[in-house]
Amino acid sequence: MPVTPEELIRVLALLAEEEKLRVAVKETLKGGAMAGTGAVIGGFLGGPVGIAVGGVIGSVSGAWMTAGKFRPLHKILQEMDPVRKEQLYNSFQNFLKGIDYSDAETLAVLVTGDMAVRAMMIGRMRDYVNTTMQMQIMD
Numbered sequence: 001m002p003v004t005p006e007e008l009i010r011v012l013a014l015l016a017e018e019e020k021l022r023v024a025v026k027e028t029l030k031g032g033a034m035a036g037t038g039a040v041i042g043g044f045l046g047g048p049v050g051i052a053v054g055g056v057i058g059s060v061s062g063a064w065m066t067a068g069k070f071r072p073l074h075k076i077l078q079e080m081d082p083v084r085k086e087q088l089y090n091s092f093q094n095f096l097k098g099i100d101y102s103d104a105e106t107l108a109v110l111v112t113g114d115m116a117v118r119a120m121m122i123g124r125m126r127d128y129v130n131t132t133m134q135m136q137i138m139d
Contacts (some may be wrong), residue, residue: 002096005089008103009077012088012125015111016073019122023071023129034062035127038098070138073129084133095120 003011035058042054080088099117101107111118127138 003101003104005082005085005106007107007120008089008096009036009080009085010090011045011104011108012121013074013077014108015121016117018112018126021073021122021125022138023073023076024138032062035059038062064122073137076133076135078128087132088125091132092124096123 018043024050038058038061039055042050042057045051046053047054054139077088096107099107101110111121122129129137
């Protein structure tokens with residue numbers, strides 16, 4: 001019997017947790033902007049040395065602003081609304097047709113034991129998160 005969307009999400013969340021996959025929240029771009037802004041302002045005020053000093057100050061400020069702005073992927077998967085879960089489930093259908101499993105437990109064992117299947121599942125999950133959810137997975 002094929003897995004349900006909820007069962008697939010559970011298996012993917014387990015995999016994401018084991019791999020310690022995290023998703024960058026959009027504030028990461030703000031950190032980069034702070035570093036660049038600091039360098040530009042430093043350059044205006046202090047020339048070449050000001051660029052270096054401003055870049056360092058901007059980078060430290062950006063790092064401080066974005067600290068803790070990463071979320072574990074397994075939590076994001078578990079908190080997805082039913083429509084997103086169904087979309088993710090549908091995106092895995094062709095992949096799952098090529099795997100021999102009977103239920104969610106068998107699939108979980110296969111994913112944890114077979115490195116090729118594990119890598120393909122992570123790749124498919126990464127593609128969905130990057131393209132459909134427009135989030136960046138951090139290793």
